[in-house]
Amino acid sequence: MRAYILKRFGESLVTVFIVIFAVFMLMRFMPVEGYFTREDFTEMTAEARQVYLQSIGISGNPFGQFGRFLSGLAVGDWGRSITVYPKTPIASIIAEKAGYSLAFGLSAIGISIVFGLALGIAMAQNKDRLVDSLGTLYVVVVRAIPSLIYLFLIQIWVSGILGWPMVFYADVPVSWILPTVSMALPGIAWYAIWLRRFMVDEENKDYIKFAISKGLPRKKVMTGHVLRNAAVPLVQYLPTQILLTIAGSLIIESMYSIPGLGGLLVYAIRQQDNPLVQALVLLFSVLGIFGVFLGDILMVLIDPRIKLEGTSRTGDHV
Amino acid sequence: QDGGSRTVDRYDNTYQVEVKTLNYFLLLDTTAQRVAANTQDHLVEQDRFGRFIPSLAESWTPNADSTVWTFKLRKGQKWVDHTGTPTTYEITADDFVEGFRYVSDPANGIRNISSVRNVIKGLYDYYYTLVDIDGGKIQDKTREAALATFGTVGVKALDAYTVEYTLTQPTPFFLSYLIMDLFYPVEKAFLDAVGPANLGIAKENMLYSGGYYLSDWQRDKLIVMTRNEHNWDKDNITVRSINMQKVSDPTVELQMFMRGELSSALLSAEQAKALEGSPFQDKVYMTDLTSVTFWWHPNYQSPNPEFNAFIRNENFRKALYYGIDHEKFLSLDDQVNPKGLIRSTIIPEDQCFDEKGRDFTDYPGVKEFKDRGNPYNPAKAREYLAKAIAELTDGKGSIRGVTAGPVDMKPIADFSVDGKLPIQMVYVHTTSSKSTTEALLFQAMMKDTFGDDTINVVLGQFVDNAYREAILPLKYDMMWSSFRFAYADPMAQFGRLVTDGGFLNMAVDSSKKTNTLFDKTLYDLVQAAAAETVLSRRYAAFAKVEKHIQDKAYIMPYRAGGGSYTISRMVPYTVPRGGFGVTRFKYKGMIVESQPLTAARVAELRTAFFEEFNKLTAK
């Protein structure tokens, strides 16, 4: 078990390294003009531009730059933003913003899980009946229509009808509701549809038939066997989902003026804020990759079928 | 309506684009300017008529030829921190010297320095020595040694309460420089404590000398400024707190206003129109014009050979100039009175007054353009175009000296020219819908005036950064841009057009490979005007510059800044007024009511204000 965790951990590290290296080098393909604003460029002489590039650590051998970046990371220095928040330490930017994204993201995940699972169960239990159709309708609307549209309509209409603020105010609790719920909508659909599918799949399994033939009441079969087994594959994705909430939701954060991490990456790329882009990509890929890693570990823990190398084989023969 | 005239404690408004830094020496966006203008004081400031009045300086005296300016500071003024508590630091003359030392060091990356680089004595040499040291060009001098020579720069503290600026040449309008971000004070002990790089990246990392202090700053969310109860002028700081929310969507902004969450909102023309019939109908009014000027400017070095051949032809430029209906174009912003937005001079009106109080734009040579308004004249335009075509083509539609071939203007555009009419012309714009709409309208107008067999407008779009994508790599034929008027002198505008890297590309710097001084007359005119130090003579000379540029139709101004629909609870004309520096962002003296003002009332206030204003300016 420990050997397995170490091995998976090592693999994850390698993947993170490749991702960050790839992005680092891609950023170097961007034209240097991007580091200047229009006014600057007019005002600055060629030398001054060079001075500026040097001062933000852009000129020189990209491999050397990468090395410096890594050695900075090693001592916990994420560097400073160069154009998005000039000179502001990146760690402090992230610390400041991640809190918001995390708070909204976690509440949204909570809501998605509770409502998504409830909806999924309801749909599976009433397969091909009204509840199922309504649930499917919801899922279809959420998944097929670009989110921008319905999120926008929710913001304008629902806030108007309920008289809630249109943007988020940290000190007005009701202003949290709409963004959180909006953020949860796709999650609810996701959980509902997969749980429904897994439950329906489970229901056709031989062991469910055997459980029924043992005379277990339907409710017990549903909770004790079907739901339990159907939920297991969903659990695998939970760590990734939780970790990635830190990354925030671009659309919702921008619509509700939530100062989270959501739009920061896009903005940073467009501003060619290399240190910030690198830090964010590093952060997100670490979260994503380690989410997968944790998901795998979690599966090993909850699914007895998954045997790991290095663990002794039990199971005798007749 | 007496209920509507109660003043309120709080002013709520929004900002759309994220403020990057609040380092007040490095104002990168208007939000930061709003914060700096209110949380820091300069030596001088402008009153609500735009007159310079004392601020942290109690009084000042220029010497006879306006080359040395001495300022006497108010005593006993303390820096306050982000809780509004006075610190032990007093605001002294040294703080102004330190502030300037900070901006003069290229390592601090201060961007506006070029506007004073040739104004303050000794600054040019000091600055470039440091640049060369940093760039490795000067090896025999250390940075420390160079920094030690700051004494040669013309900014000195004569005593704790006296600052003296020494200038390179007589500058009667020097006060208008002093309200730029370059002339803020900073407390050295505090700066050393937080480190120069950390100045202004958090509310704790600044001290405040202005009428407000920054009591809250959440990036991408909220900026709150609270009245500084220890400011010398606190009685004139009428609103207790200024709350600025980040809201990027104008639709949301309007909604928030209508729901009473904001004190004022800017509206698009369409939004304004949509309010017709609503309770807000009679509350929408238009803001005054500002010193910002919008113009179309062609690229005189286009990689597109067809356009390049034509744009150097005066008749062609004039054809363009007369071919676009400015009024209709501005209907996008104001369908009722688009004319009111037109600005047809390069230097804005109401900004430069000579010693007799005469406005630069009333000088002969400028006034004719100011009075002309919309130049649109399709017949004339077609005539000019015909002339240009006659001059530049062989009569069978082939453009002389232009060979067919591909034009690589990637990523903006990519096409081939055939060396024949129609002329391909790349008009670039951003991805924003406003900018795109304008581009489409421009295209439609060109087609309307000239038909599509003479000029074919190709639309090219840059994603983000005009400079990186279009202007610097010269991948455009035509675009619009806007210039803010930086200080009270025509050179603020002409300098940027004519000098190195300017839009007209009349570089005289021989090191630059794009050295194409194609109008020696203009260059000489600018040099001559810049050398004049008496305002009236100076203005007369610059008026010739303006006339020359306009006659040749090098650039096509079309709109003044401002002039947006607004709906607001703030009473206009209660705040300081001024077109340059940070004045227009000040909230000092602002009166905010509990109900939006009606347009009628604003109109009354406007009339009253300008009556008074005109009395004051007509000395």
Add this chain to the structure above:
Amino acid sequence: MRQKADHGTSPDPIAEPRGPDSGGTLLSADNIVIRFNLRGRTLTAVRRASLKLHAGETLAVVGESGSGKSVLARSFVGMLDKNGRVDEGSISYHGHDLARFTAEQQWLGIRGKRIAMIFQDPMTALNPLKTVGEQIREAAAIHRGMDRSASKLLALDMLTRVGIRDPERRYSQYPHEFSGGMRQRAVIAAAIACGPEILICDEPTTALDVTIQAQILDLIQGLQRDLGMSVLFITHDLGVVARMADRIAVMYAGQVVEEGLSREIFYDPRHPYTWALLASLPQLGVKGEELFAIRGTPPSLFGELKGDAFAPRNPLALRVDFENEPPFFEVSPTHRAKTWLLDPRAPAIEQPDTVRRLKARIATAGHRAGVPHPIGQEASV
């Protein structure tokens, strides 16, 4: 906590078990017709099949693949697939007509508690995410209203009964830690945990090796004896049938075509399909000679079958077989067959030679060796 609340709540439609009725018949299925909706068409899987299960006996149902053995058996526990239904006929069990049960609720006192069923594939019959012990325990808890510790004790006892050594350890293991044979034992343990009256075994050994198969068969037999159950045993392996069955029902194309005591079917079969079935056994073949084989392929169950369903594949068919469906003819009180050959008007057609020689052949060719094997002992290989 939840477990407790469920105790004894399963409704019991049979308040007083009345035991086998007059003729010793425990369960009797009459003229059962089962249809499925399949891809827009109707498939009649069982066509008027009748079957009686006597108390304490083992009834084997044999027949070709697809002849409807499983479907018929499943209808006894109300576990037809969703697209299927019992269209006609009745299944009487303790005065109830199981064919008329509609609500899940009605089945609760029967399924698992009185009629238990084990399936063919032990590898998939256990929930891979629950411990084996738990899966045995939960049924007992429900049906016998036991609390957790009591039902656990019962489950441990069941594990011991089916010959699993070290039950304490095995109780908390997961199915993947069990081999195929042990899983089938666990499945059996779960099925008998409530002491059912009837155990339906649907090909319980097909997926197992011969040696293990023999052990499981012994186990089922032993359990039947010990617990006095009736067993309905479905298989198409005649060897297994010979070992297990007291009586045999032969099915073809959804019908029971012959029914009789084990010896009657083996030694005196009357239906041509039964003949063919027995004759095609390789044990009866002569090396180097052609084995008797049933020609052709089973009929399609969509649509009507005219006459005797087996007729097209039966070289001995009469013309009447293509026209009219034969009724049952009684051979003996315990033996009947559904073939026109038993009609007095039919030409006298003899059983094929091979079939007649069955007993003799086996007696001479069979080989027996070894020592008696105590039932239920777990043999490890």
Add this chain to the structure above:
Amino acid sequence: MIQEPILSVHNLTVRFGTGRKAFEAVSGVSFDLFEGETLSLVGESGSGKTTIGRAIMRVHPVSTGSIRYRGQEIAAAVGTKDEKLLRQKIQMIFQDPMASLNERAKIDYIVSEGLYNFRLFASEKERRARVENALLEVGLLPEFASRFPHEFSGGQRQRIGIARALVMEPEIIIADEPISALDVSIRAQVINVLNRLKRDKSLSYLFIAHDLSVVRFISDRIAVIHRGHLVELAQAEELFSRPLHPYTRALLSAIPVPDPDAEHNRSLIVYDPSMHRYDSDPPAWSEAYPGHYVLANPAELTTWVANATPEPALSP
């Protein structure tokens, strides 16, 4: 006169995986297959029967040992020409009639797949004729060629699988449990087809099965395999009448006999591998009687031979 084997497997070992995961599915198996004979391989599930078959078909790599076809080594890579020959001469029939036919291809393609691979026909007409022929030979109708596999019953599908092998005109057929998945009434059809083909075309079969009753009927010789090791090999009747290895005896005792009287008196022998003392005295592949081999150490060999019944036991 000693006949040359058509196929000779010597000391075959197949390992799956590497390192700690390595698992030896077949260990040091040797046997010969003679022309025109049926050699059956019986043993419990997972004992390595399929693996041996697939090693001969060269779809599993051989770890050590040799496989010779008519004296020619085929365990390692062979040239293109030999490849073509081998693919033709050695054919396989699969266990699961449902899984061994490509559901999305017509019978025509399925049967002629091998012909296509090596262009074994001169004209389209010839190919079609050969497909029809093969179908007829296994008792199917030529018209079936244009249908898809799912239109057929299990027995028919299995015969299609045989036709697919047959069309290549093979000499050796590896039949991997070709009847295990079929029900009794269909089995006979397939057995008959196999037997008839063997006679008519003098094929050699390596017949893999676990059903000893079928094996006895069809085989000339039988090899018993247990956990990757061959434990016994003899003429079919010899093996049934004189089983030596305890595993063989257990296997034989477990065969159900379709006779109620006999069945009711049957008793079961259980094989316990821990009975062997191979640590101190390793076993060897020894010839107990002529042509009757068993895996035993000398001590065991003596006891087993002593206990062997010379004549078939009478049924009780």
Add this chain to the structure above:
Amino acid sequence: MKRTVTALPYPARPEDVEAALFVPAPFDAEESERTGYSRYSYWRSTVRTFLKSRSSIVLLVLMISFSVFAFAYPLVSNTDPNEVSLELSDWNKRPGPGAGIFGTDGLGRDIWARTWYGTRTSLTLGLVIALFDVGLGMFMGALWGYVRGIDRVMTEIYNVLTNIPRTVVLVLLSYILQPGFWTIVIAMSSTGWISIARFIRNKVLTIRDAEYNVASRCLGTPLSRIITMNILPFLVSIVIMETALTIPYTIGVEVFLGFIGLGLPVKEVSLGNLINLGKNNFMLYPYQLTAPTVVLAVVTISFYIVGNKFADASDPRNHV
């Protein structure tokens, strides 16, 4: 569609049967082979299962008619969707007589025409991306699943590609290339194929070791034919489904990209641009958003549901 089934007749009573019939009948061996098995065609069953649900028929019809109309409209209409009006009175006209079915936008362009041109652009974009994604994904996925040796490498590529935020790629590409149709195609496909490849790989893994594949290998069938004959036919339904589902997805992405300013050039008519433009003016001229939204919703929802229903229908387990 309930089928009425006639009750099974009881067997004849012996006395009702003619004695003349009791004579041996000739045996027809061919007939006995022929009798049994039902004709089951995978594709016929798939289509039938699909058509069983009324809603999927309705949506299929909608999907087809909207797509056909979107592609046909530009051919038959002579309204230029980019025709800017210089008459102020033409701007922002509400739907109604003289203003087109969907009204006009802020430059007097006809929204009805723009909606259909936009639908065409977006559908084309979706289709092209789907073809790239699915084509490349299929090919790589089949290889990935079949060739054991490249599994590790591909898995690593998968890990890396799925962890480089897509926006990074998009933004970078829109700098390197001209923002536009092909940039979005390249940006989307450069990372989109991998998840399809992964999906296909998992499918292939389950069929790779199926006996019929072993059979083919035993017959010496070359890899190329194993993939085309044995593997790909089993993936056709997946491909159709993936294609159908990629289209609503790309339309969504296009709208999103427009939102962050990286979409198709705004001068190009696409649903994404229409929506983003309409959204800006929603409070004022709601029809500018709602009209194209309705069309977009019908298109995406019909593709989505049809794709899903088809996936269900193509699963043989659902062929009941």
